Amino acid sequence: xxxxxxxxxxxxxxxxxxxxxxxxxxxxxxxxxxxxxxxxxxxxxxxxxxxxxxxxxxxxxxxxxxxxxxxxxxxxxxxxxxxxxxxxxxxxxxxxxxxxxxxxxxxxxxxxxxxxxxxxxxxxxxxxxxxxxxxxxxxxxxxxxxxxxxxxxxxxxxxxxxxxxxxxxxxxxxxxxxxxxxxxxxxxxxxxxxxxxxxxxxxxxxxxxxxxxxxxxxxxxxxxxxxxxxxxxxxxxxxxxxxxxxxxxxxxxxxxxxxxxxxxxxxxxxxxxxxxxxxxxxxxxxxxxxxxxxxxxxxxxxxxxxxxxxxxxxxxxxxxxxxxxxxxxxxxxxxxxxxxxxxxxxxxxxxxxxxxxxxxxxxxxx
Numbered sequence: 001x002x003x004x005x006x007x008x009x010x011x012x013x014x015x016x017x018x019x020x021x022x023x024x025x026x027x028x029x030x031x032x033x034x035x036x037x038x039x040x041x042x043x044x045x046x047x048x049x050x051x052x053x054x055x056x057x058x059x060x061x062x063x064x065x066x067x068x069x070x071x072x073x074x075x076x077x078x079x080x081x082x083x084x085x086x087x088x089x090x091x092x093x094x095x096x097x098x099x100x101x102x103x104x105x106x107x108x109x110x111x112x113x114x115x116x117x118x119x120x121x122x123x124x125x126x127x128x129x130x131x132x133x134x135x136x137x138x139x140x141x142x143x144x145x146x147x148x149x150x151x152x153x154x155x156x157x158x159x160x161x162x163x164x165x166x167x168x169x170x171x172x173x174x175x176x177x178x179x180x181x182x183x184x185x186x187x188x189x190x191x192x193x194x195x196x197x198x199x200x201x202x203x204x205x206x207x208x209x210x211x212x213x214x215x216x217x218x219x220x221x222x223x224x225x226x227x228x229x230x231x232x233x234x235x236x237x238x239x240x241x242x243x244x245x246x247x248x249x250x251x252x253x254x255x256x257x258x259x260x261x262x263x264x265x266x267x268x269x270x271x272x273x274x275x276x277x278x279x280x281x282x283x284x285x286x287x288x289x290x291x292x293x294x295x296x297x298x299x300x301x302x303x304x305x306x307x308x309x310x311x312x313x314x315x316x317x318x319x320x321x322x323x324x325x326x327x328x329x330x331x332x333x334x335x336x337x338x339x340x341x342x343x344x345x346x347x348x349x350x351x352x353x354x355x356x357x358x359x360x361x362x363x364x365x366x
Contacts, residue, residue, distance in 0.1 A: 004021060004047060006020070006021070007044065008040045010040075016031045016033050017033075017039045017043040018043065019047050021047045028050055030044075030046040030047045030050070059101050059102075059103065060146065061101055062094070062099070062100050062101070062102055062105060063097075063099070065137075065146070069136075069137045069140050070082060070085060070086055073085050073136075078232075079234060080230045080234070080236075084129065085136065092114075096113050097109060102146055103147065107154065110154055111154055111155070113130060114130050114156065114157070118156075118157040118160050121161070123160060123161050123163050124160035124162050127156045127157070127160050128156060131156065134151065135151070138151060165308050166304045166305075167302075167312040167315050168301065168302055168304055168308075168309065168312045170364050173201070173361075173364055175301055176197065176198060176201065177365050182295045182299075183298060191295055192278060193288050193291050195256045195257070195259050195263065195275075196210055196260070196283075196288055197288075197309065198256050199260075200306060202252050202256065202313065202361060203247065204310045204317075206243070206307070206310060207289065207306040208229045209225050209228045209243065210274075210275050210283070211283035212226070212228045213275060214273055215273075217274075221351075222247070222248055223249050224246045224247075225246075228243065229283065229284075231285055233282070233284060233285075248354045250354040250357040250358040251354070252357075252361055257274065260274060260275065264276070264280075275288070288306065289305070292306055313357075316364070317356070317357055317360060
């Protein structure tokens, strides 16, 4: 039971008992209109109950706290983000921390969760995701005044495996840009998403960003990314603030958009989406990937994911495009984003990047 050092007093001007109490930096006032000792006791009971509840809230067990954190994530972010935190909590945090009181959990307790994930063979990126869930939940706890400190010394164990990214090699690229068919029902037919796959390679866009593109986003050679479609087919604002950007498209990428428009018209598809499904509705990132897997297997193209097509573009362009310009084009940031905060685009830089990319890809595809 919390200790209260003051008592309720009678406020003659307002004809009520009143008591002011403070707990963890928060002040509250409780009153009672009942005269005499009965009213005094009533106001003090209200104050004591509130203080006791504040103590019980701060002594919350981790399982209950993480449930409340997930509810906050569900209400304020996308479903995909919620599922990521839910899975990490279920697999790596709750088994070790479930019955502990939140305020008694040490930084080493959290580190042990990361270490356990590492011992199970999780990659460096996956271990970083565990750390990110810990940090996000602790920030939420701090906002609720359940914690005063956010763990800032959590480390990823040395030796955590780094999954090597595959990219398309020049021979793979020549196949992608010269073969536009695949087998459908045992017949050779045009690959419906061929221009989307090529566009990803030429621009480095994420597949969700491509699915979110609309023709109204294109003005001349400038394409503005305003939205993205996640794996659950939800429309989002993109992976982060850097993802929302305007890009000057290389001539090769513009040509793929012209080819895409003509292909849709031949099929009688009128849609606001640049890369819709076969019915003209919002594109499905999962279906575009499944079709890509079939296409690359049929044409003996290196096993490369759609996200690794983005890596392909970066790998090809990095020798010719200055890093800060490339980051703007693909929506990347640095941990200390000096260019993003203090750097401003110089007129003509976007066209410069587009010109360089055209020259680089044209030489590879010749």
